[in-house]
Amino acid sequence: MTDVIQHLNWRYATKSYDASKKLDDDKLNRILEAIRLAPTSSGLQPFEVFVVNNPELRAKIREVAWNQLQVTDASHLLVFAAWDNITPERIDSMFDYTNEVRGFKNEGWEAYRQKLQSIVAARSDAANFDAAARQAYIGLGVALVAAAAEGVDSTPMEGFDPAAVDQILSLKERKLRSVVVLPLGYRKPDTDWLVNLKKVRRPREQFVTELN
Secondary structure, eight states: OOHHHHHHHHOOBOOOBOTTOOOOHHHHHHHHHHHHTSOOGGGOOOEEEEEEOOHHHHHHHHHTTTTOTHHHHSSEEEEEEEESOOOHHHHHHHHHHHHHHHTSOOHHHHHHHHHHHHHHHTSOHHHHHHHHHHHHHHHHHHHHHHHHHTTOEEOOBOOSOHHHHHHHTTOGGGTEEEEEEEEEEOBOGGGOTTTTSOOOOOOHHHHOOOOO
16 A cells, blocks of 8 residues: 555545644645646736634634634644636736746647637636636645645635635735635544544445446
8 A cells, every 4th residue: 555545545534623722833834835736727826825723713614614723723724726717817927927837928829818818718708717726726736735744634624704714804805805714733533523423435446437
């Protein structure tokens, strides 16, 4: 069994965190760097990650997240916030940055820029937000694997009021919308009802279809 499979068998959606145990900066930074390196469509990275350390902000988020204790008890709370729209300006910003980093302009890349501009222009703002939100979930998936590799517990959570979280974190002013939140920390086994239960996933033969 490879390390990554061992890590994924170990992890679960932690229900109770030990508030006295804190994630060290090195582990947190490696998880954040893994998220930053996650693949996204056209390399746009159409989302941002907020590390919410402020206890008052976390308490307010907990109030609009069904009072789930993980929000405040975990060592750290990440909020994934997607672009509210994929605009021409945002596309240009990322394409220009790519050219700057690589030190040259590529004709094929520039042609693709124009094609992408036309694609997003033909979609509604809501459809563009949905596309951005899907990319945020790629980042979330990478975060879950990275956290498990670091021996850090995590709980992906959609159970919150996005509009309320947007207001709490002033996301609208930054043209962002919250999509999913991710507490990170260390499990508290004596109060976590899920910790000793077997991981349940559908058998491979019911999940994977090979087409030869």
